[in-house]
Amino acid sequence: MRIAVVGSGALGLYYGALLQRAGNEVTFLLRRDYEAVSASGLTVRSINGDFKLDKVSAALRPEEIGETELVLVGLKTFANDSYQELIAPLVGDKTYILTLQNGLGNEELLAELFGSYRILGGVAFLCANRGEPGTVHHLGAGRIELGCFADAPESLLTEVAVMFRAAGVDCRQVRDLKSARWQKLVWNIPFNGLCTLLNAPVDRLLTNAATRSLVRDIMLEVIAAANAQGLQEPIPAEFAEKMLVFSDGMGPYRPSMLIDREEQRPLELDAIFARAVAAGAKSGVQLDKTSMLHSLLQFVSAEC
Ligand SMILES: NC(=O)C1=CN([C@@H]2O[C@H](COP(=O)(O)OP(=O)(O)OC[C@H]3O[C@@H](n4cnc5c(N)ncnc54)[C@H](OP(=O)(O)O)[C@@H]3O)[C@@H](O)[C@H]2O)C=CC1
């Protein structure tokens, strides 16, 4: 498949590299890493084994890439106002768009701009960070769950899922993308929020009894809001315990939002916090703890 990666940071570089290694024709739209990747290729340092792609197709502007079959979106959600500028030049009649970004509202905005029939969404249970230009670090996990947004064809979803599996990614197709998105928020809201506010990695929150209990309470609050959204596949309360156990295996992982704070970038507050709080309120569930995290993060974000 011909693939363009828009948002070639930790997530985009990692999955894009796996897809290229499996034989797909991948072009990365690059900014910070353009010179390093053009000159020396892309290095993946991975818990599954390091590898290097010596020849990588790199572009600085989407117009250099032109129409492609699949656009893989790995932008931070605070850059979603660049969708039109970065993605429109890549879209033709037979182009599909897959966003693996976190949070709510990404598929909706893509559908508004480019048509719902071509939009796929997914959640990535990946722990990846950027290294020096031209290097990405895969620290853990990597499973993705893909679903169709609205009327995108199921056959396309299957084709994309098969392609990810052939690249070595544990990729599952889900019937209810909305449920998958909320399941991911059950992790992102407590951990992105608390790790960023407390400047602490995941394991420190989990080994302290008070913060572990707070994480669980926030997870249950998010599950209650999720289940008020009319999901085809409601989220059981036990999912919180499952996520705690999954997180116990992460060790001293620093969520991407904590790194954004450290590096004084904007935070993904709208997609991960504001939209969840608004969706909860609209369906009669007040997300009080999430709302408090959001307010504190807005304070922190304004200080950056
Ligand atoms: N990292 C992870 O393990 C996971 C991340 N996610 C989600 O995936 C998304 C991406 O996260 P992550 O990869 O960590 O983020 P990064 O900050 O590492 O990557 C974002 C990329 O978008 C690029 N970008 C932003 N604006 C533009 C622009 N105008 N033109 C060209 N490139 C642009 C950045 O460019 P530049 O290179 O110049 O900085 C950067 O390479 C987020 O929604 C995150 O929450 C989900 C699961 C796991």
Ligand SMILES: CC(C)(CO)C(=O)C(=O)O
């Ligand atoms: C849950 C996790 C760690 C990826 O699995 C993530 O989404 C993040 O760091 O933002």
